[in-house]
Amino acid sequence: MSATRAAVTISGVDKVFRTRKGGEVHALSDVSLEVAAGEFVSLIGPSGCGKSTLMRLVADLDPVTSGTIEVFGKSVEQARKDQDYGIAFQQAGLLPWRTVRANIELPLEIHGVEARARRERSDELLALIGLEDFADHHPDQLSGGMKQRVAIARSMAERPRLLLMDEPFGALDEMTREHMQNELVALCQETGAAVIFVTHSIPEAVFLSDRVVVMSPRPGRITDVIDLSFSSRDEELREDAAFYEGVTAVRSALHGGADASSGPRGVENR
Amino acid sequence: MRGATTARTMLAPAVLGVVAIALWQLLVVAFDVAPFLVPSPSGIADAFARSLSHIVDAARVTGLNALIGLVMGALTGILVAILANALRVMSQMLAPLVAALAVIPIVALAPVFYAMFGAAAHTGRQIIAAIAVFVPMYLNTLNGLRQVEPVHRDLMRSYAATAEQANRLLLLPGAVPYVLNGLKIGSSLAVISALIAEYFGGPANGLGKAITSAAAGSNYTGAWAYVLGAVLLGALFYGVTAGIEAWALRRRGGS
Numbered sequence: 424m425s426a427t428r429a430a431v432t433i434s435g436v437d438k439v440f441r442t443r444k445g446g447e448v449h450a451l452s453d454v455s456l457e458v459a460a461g462e463f464v465s466l467i468g469p470s471g472c473g474k475s476t477l478m479r480l481v482a483d484l485d486p487v488t489s490g491t492i493e494v495f496g497k498s499v500e501q502a503r504k505d506q507d508y509g510i511a512f513q514q515a516g517l518l519p520w521r522t523v524r525a526n527i528e529l530p531l532e533i534h535g536v537e538a539r540a541r542r543e544r545s546d547e548l549l550a551l552i553g554l555e556d557f558a559d560h561h562p563d564q565l566s567g568g569m570k571q572r573v574a575i576a577r578s579m580a581e582r583p584r585l586l587l588m589d590e591p592f593g594a595l596d597e598m599t600r601e602h603m604q605n606e607l608v609a610l611c612q613e614t615g616a617a618v619i620f621v622t623h624s625i626p627e628a629v630f631l632s633d634r635v636v637v638m639s640p641r642p643g644r645i646t647d648v649i650d651l652s653f654s655s656r657d658e659e660l661r662e663d664a665a666f667y668e669g670v671t672a673v674r675s676a677l678h679g680g681a682d683a684s685s686g687p688r689g690v691e692n693r
Numbered sequence: 694m695r696g697a698t699t700a701r702t703m704l705a706p707a708v709l710g711v712v713a714i715a716l717w718q719l720l721v722v723a724f725d726v727a728p729f730l731v732p733s734p735s736g737i738a739d740a741f742a743r744s745l746s747h748i749v750d751a752a753r754v755t756g757l758n759a760l761i762g763l764v765m766g767a768l769t770g771i772l773v774a775i776l777a778n779a780l781r782v783m784s785q786m787l788a789p790l791v792a793a794l795a796v797i798p799i800v801a802l803a804p805v806f807y808a809m810f811g812a813a814a815h816t817g818r819q820i821i822a823a824i825a826v827f828v829p830m831y832l833n834t835l836n837g838l839r840q841v842e843p844v845h846r847d848l849m850r851s852y853a854a855t856a857e858q859a860n861r862l863l864l865l866p867g868a869v870p871y872v873l874n875g876l877k878i879g880s881s882l883a884v885i886s887a888l889i890a891e892y893f894g895g896p897a898n899g900l901g902k903a904i905t906s907a908a909a910g911s912n913y914t915g916a917w918a919y920v921l922g923a924v925l926l927g928a929l930f931y932g933v934t935a936g937i938e939a940w941a942l943r944r945r946g947g948s
């Protein structure tokens with residue numbers, strides 16, 4: 424890891440949602456985490472443990488209740504205004520009246536990139552996600568997995584130094600999923616982008632991550648951080664003994680961190 | 694598939710129309726109804742054919758007033774809705790005014806406008822049509838602008854998009870189906886308002902005036918021929934705006 428500076432520094436963050444009926448949901452409690460530049464960190468944990476919430480706080484889409492978050496040494500607001508991150512949401516969130524290509528080019532268009540450069544970039548990204556033939560289709564003509572791939576391409580359009588990805592591969596079939604995982608690994612090595620990656624799949628987290636952060640709910644908190652220092656991430660790793668050790672380590676951390684009675688829910692063991 | 698469905702949806706009303714007209718003709722002839730009560734369809738068709746060129750001229754005058762009113766009302770409706778969506782206070786301030794405009798019969802203001810702009814001008818009629826169009830345009834557009842999905846709002850925020858960019862790239866395209874629906878409703882209102890406004894005075898070369906003067910001269914079949922002209926003018930406006938709506942929605946690729 425050639426990390427010189429932290430990409431994201433989360434210190435003592437609490438997030439409390441006030442519901443309309445006057446109730447309170449303690450979504451995150453005393454969460455601290457540092458993600459180095461170029462580091463790949465996965466968040467894993469049962470449904471409702473605050474993974475999406477944490478990502479939204481880093482993206483400055485919701486304010487923290489207490490604690491601080493810095494992105495590349497700046498406030499989250501400044502980092503958002505400087506376009507320091509790209510984000511892929513849990514739902515694809517494509518604009519239905521725009522074609523696939525126009526959806527991918529949306530951030531470039533907003534930030535004043537000229538048409539020819541936009542087109543070059545969207546050509547690259549369409550090739551990356553394997554949807555060259557669908558460039559002029561509208562989202563309602565795509566499958567769920569294809570939409571998700573377009574959303575991923577859109578999040579990478581501006582080659583951000585930080586990628587925030589909320590279950591981006593959840594809707595993909597196993598083949599496409601492994602392909603996209605390999606592409607993501609290659610992309611991160613190429614661009615040196617840091618990634619915060621939410622997933623429900625233990626093997627996916629282990630394959631992709633430098634570190635896997637295990638969370639537990641009510642209130643959402645970090646219960647374990649598992650270091651995985653694989654020398655390389657290629658197809659061979661998927662069959663490697665070290666990989667299976669990693670899977671076992673994350674699985675036992677998940678089981679240890681959850682209620683003994685109920686066990687983790689919403690986590691796939693595939 | 695689409696062609697067959699369209700044919701079927703158009704066939705049923707067409708058959709109904711033909712049957713109704715045949716029945717009407719039959720009843721008028723069978724009971725020997727006087728033309729000033731109910732003229733026969735064939736009589737109206739006759740009168741329509743005889744004064745066709747005058748009907749077309751009159752329809753041009755009324756149609757132009759309606760068109761100018763439609764464009765003015767639509768543009769102001771959209772613009773004011775964009776402002777009201779951006780400024781909550783403004784939409785709250787406008788709510789009672791729009792409700793009042795929706796219930797007051799705007800054509801009742803026609804005599805006032807003739808006094809303001811002079812009896813020789815069409816301005817009053819155009820303004821009346823514009824006000825009538827404004828109401829559905831404003832309400833529909835505002836409703837459309839508010840149909841933003843939270844994930845799209847988040848997306849725009851993550852891009853640090855300006856309010857102008859969010860309006861142009863997200864809110865307005867999202868509101869297009871609502872705007873076009875408003876335009877379709879407004880098109881009929883524009884024709885009706887421009888036509889009825891003529892009943893209260895002003896230049897005498899429009900369809901509305903032709904109807905009243907034919908009726909006043911006991912030319913009832915002629916009056917009905919002009920009414921038929923007005924129906925066709927309204928159908929033209931509605932058909933064109935409905936066509937624009939269907940075309941735009943197909944082009945933008947569902948939602």
Ligand SMILES: Nc1ncnc2c1ncn2[C@@H]1O[C@H](COP(=O)(O)OP(=O)(O)OP(=O)(O)O)[C@@H](O)[C@H]1O
Nearest residue numbers: 440441442448450469470471472473474475476477
């Ligand atoms: N806007 C909100 N208002 C109130 N409560 C919220 C809001 N957003 C999230 N929560 C609550 O915060 C908790 C964490 O939600 P979050 O969406 O972060 O979970 P998650 O880990 O992403 O779950 P999943 O794996 O199902 O996506 C949940 O209890 C949820 O009900």
Ligand SMILES: [Mg+2]
Nearest residue numbers: 474475476513
């Ligand atoms: Mg979530």
